Amino acid sequence: MGGEPFFVARGRGSRLTDADGVTRIDYVMSYGPLLFGHAPPFVVREVAKAARGGTSFGAPTEREVRLAERVVRLVPSVEMVRFVNSGTEAAMSAIRLARAATGRPRIIKTEGGYHGHADSFLVSAGSGVATLAIAGSPGVPDALAALTTVVPYNDAAALEDAFRRFPGEVAAFVLEPVAANMGVVPPRDGYLEAARELSTRHGALLVFDEVISGFRLSAGGAQEISGVQPDLTILGKILGGGLPVGAYGGRRDLMENVAPSGSVYQAGTLSGNPLAMAAGIAMLREIARRPPYAELERKGADLESSVQRAIRAAGAEGRATWQRVGSLSTLFFTAGPVSDFAAAGRSDTARYARFFHAMRERRVFLPPAQFEAWFLSTAHTPTDLSRTERAVEESLRIALS
Ligand SMILES: *Cc1c(COP(=O)(O)O)cnc(C)c1O
Numbered sequence: 385m386g387g388e389p390f391f392v393a394r395g396r397g398s399r400l401t402d403a404d405g406v407t408r409i410d411y412v413m414s415y416g417p418l419l420f421g422h423a424p425p426f427v428v429r430e431v432a433k434a435a436r437g438g439t440s441f442g443a444p445t446e447r448e449v450r451l452a453e454r455v456v457r458l459v460p461s462v463e464m465v466r467f468v469n470s471g472t473e474a475a476m477s478a479i480r481l482a483r484a485a486t487g488r489p490r491i492i493k494t495e496g497g498y499h500g501h502a503d504s505f506l507v508s509a510g511s512g513v514a515t516l517a518i519a520g521s522p523g524v525p526d527a528l529a530a531l532t533t534v535v536p537y538n539d540a541a542a543l544e545d546a547f548r549r550f551p552g553e554v555a556a557f558v559l560e561p562v563a564a565n566m567g568v569v570p571p572r573d574g575y576l577e578a579a580r581e582l583s584t585r586h587g588a589l590l591v592f593d594e595v596i597s598g599f600r601l602s603a604g605g606a607q608e609i610s611g612v613q614p615d616l617t618i619l620g621k622i623l624g625g626g627l628p629v630g631a632y633g634g635r636r637d638l639m640e641n642v643a644p645s646g647s648v649y650q651a652g653t654l655s656g657n658p659l660a661m662a663a664g665i666a667m668l669r670e671i672a673r674r675p676p677y678a679e680l681e682r683k684g685a686d687l688e689s690s691v692q693r694a695i696r697a698a699g700a701e702g703r704a705t706w707q708r709v710g711s712l713s714t715l716f717f718t719a720g721p722v723s724d725f726a727a728a729g730r731s732d733t734a735r736y737a738r739f740f741h742a743m744r745e746r747r748v749f750l751p752p753a754q755f756e757a758w759f760l761s762t763a764h765t766p767t768d769l770s771r772t773e774r775a776v777e778e779s780l781r782i783a784l785s
Contacts, residue, residue, distance in 0.1 A: 385737045385750045394423060395422030397763035400749055408749040409768045413619035414594050415751075416564075416621040417420045419711075420670065421763025427625045427666045436775035440654055447661035454712035455633060458603045459594075461613040466642055467656040471620030472500025473593040475558070477642075477650045478616050479504060482556035482589045484648045485638050490553040492546050492588075494537040494620075496566030496725025496755070497559055499593050499618065505558075507532040510565030510725065532763040537563050537724045538571060539576035546585040554588040556616070561606035562594040566728040567714035568707050576612040585617075589638070595620040595630070596757070600680075600782030601710045603671050625663035628654075637670055676762045680711040683760050683769070690773035691715060698780035700744070701731075711760035715739075716774075717783070735783045742779035748772055 390402035396422050400410040410422070420427070434447070448467060455465045468474050478490050478503075491504060498511035506521040507529050522531055533550065535542040537559070544679050547554055551631070559563035561576055563569040583590040598605040599622040607613060616634035622647075623629050633639060634712045670676075690704050691713075705715060705720030716722050717732040736754040748771070750758060 385740050388642070396729065397423075398761060398765065398768050404433075408744070408747045409764070410749045410773060411758040411760070412749055412751050413761055414621075414626055415756070416600065416759055417624060417626045417675065418759070419600060419622050419667065421639055422626075424666075424670075426670055427663050430662040430666040431659050433625065434658040438623065438651075439659055440657045443543065443655070444614040445658055447658055447663065447665060450657040451661050451664045451668065452599070454665065454672070455619070455631065458600065458668065458671075459613070459617060459619070459633070460604050460608050461592075461635070462633035463636040464639035465619075465631050466639065466650065467661070468630045468632070468650070468652055469628045469654055469660075470500065471593075471618065472502055472560055472630070473652070474595070474618045474620055474632040475499040475505060476502035477606060478591055478618050478632040479556060480650065481632070481641060481648050482591060482616065483637060483721055484554040486587065486589065488532050488553055488555040488588070490533060490550055490555060491771040492533045492535055492543065492554055492557045494559045494563070494725075496537060496569075496728060497563065497593070498565030499560075500595075503528050503533050508534040508725070510563070514612070514752065515681060525569045529611050536726065536734075537566070537569060538575050539724065540575055540582065543579060544582055546685045548584055552647065553724055554586060556589040556591045557583050558593060558618075560597065561594065561612070561614075562597045562601060562612060562709050562712070564712050566725045566755050567716055567722060567731075568709055568712045568757050569722055569724065570707070570709050571606075571729065572723065576610045578614050580614075589615040591616045591618065591625070593618040599623060599668070599671060600712065602677055603675060621669060623664050624660050625667040627660040629664055638666045677710070679762055680760060683762075683764055684708055684711045684713065686766070686769050687713065687758075687760060687764075690769050691776055693772050694777035694780060697777045698784065700780045700784055703735075703773070704759040704780060704782060712757045713760070714747055714754075714757055717754065730755040737784035739779050742782040746771075746775035746779065748775045
């Protein structure tokens with residue numbers, strides 16, 4: 385985006401205050417974990433309580449079991465789950481398991497799909513990799529990158545073609561069931577079903593990366609909404625409520641291959657640590673007690689109406705396209721609709737940068753990249769949304785002038 389980043393002093397509810405004392409409405413929300421805004425008291429309390437009892441042990445605690453039970457209860461396809469420290473670790477471990485369970489070396493991922501920064505995934509990735517226009521990444525050996533096949537999102541024919549090109553080689557097809565790292569791109573009708581059918585037919589595992597969609601679009605994630613069951617699921621972000629957590633889980637017969645019950649090695653000194661588990665339990669307990677999804681959908685729809693009004697008022701139709709799934713949205717600086725990374729890539733990122741800075745001056749903090757989602761939380765208020773509407777209209781005029 386250019387310019388100087390600000391440094392955060394603190395966050396509360398929907399607001400971020402920087403080190404210079406400037407407070408902004410926050411739509412980054414730590415890139416997703418903060419479903420209930422910054423520092424919700426029910427999370428802070430549980431984390432503080434856990435810290436007083438010791439922060440890490442190298443031996444299991446009851447909290448791990450309690451959080452695992454909640455995950456299994458909520459996420460339809462997950463029968464068994466392993467906690468790690470990040471989404472990156474979860475994705476890396478899930479494909480190791482997929483390769484071991486199938487005895488096959490290759491993975492297929494989608495163009496613009498982001499699954500953290502493990503070597504195998506740094507091929508045509510979304511998020512910061514897309515923003516910095518890095519094709520792969522220096523340091524990833526060609527021999528390993530050659531085992532990652534990339535297909536366009538929302539293109540079942542291309543997926544089928546990829547399976548046909550590598551018969552008996554593909555361990556897993558890994559995708560975000562709602563893409564949110566090339567900007568927000570919903571799956572086309574039938575795409576997830578086709579992914580399920582093709583993976584099964586070709587003897588590969590279907591892996592949903594629900595690090596963003598999990599616990600955000602519904603308590604059971606995109607798999608609950610779509611009814612499509614993956615073999616393995618990658619989780620993170622909301623699951624840790626702002627503390628470092630990732631998880632992978634799925635069918636019991638697959639998960640039992642992970643050490644120590646099986647021979648697929650994976651471990652972590654701080655995995656399942658009491659602070660992270662306490663935050664996760666507090667988040668999932670709140671979700672179970674007071675499901676926030678109707679409220680988030682309503683706020684998402686209100687934000688959408690606000691932005692659409694601002695687009696019309698600024699005369700930006702045809703140059704700015706709003707896409708939304710629940711509480712995830714993106715304003716693409718291109719004529720939509722955007723259904724894959726090629727279309728997202730036609731966005732005018734220089735315009736987005738001008739828009740971002742104009743919004744920042746108006747005390748609204750957006751993701752500092754075209755290819756990221758705006759995240760709404762339950763803490764965003766009607767006042768936040770009306771201030772956002774004014775800021776969007778003014779900033780669009782500046783960005784498009
Ligand atoms: C953020 C993200 C990851 C990586 O998680 P980290 O905790 O940042 O390592 C993986 N997959 C998706 C879909 C993500 O959005």
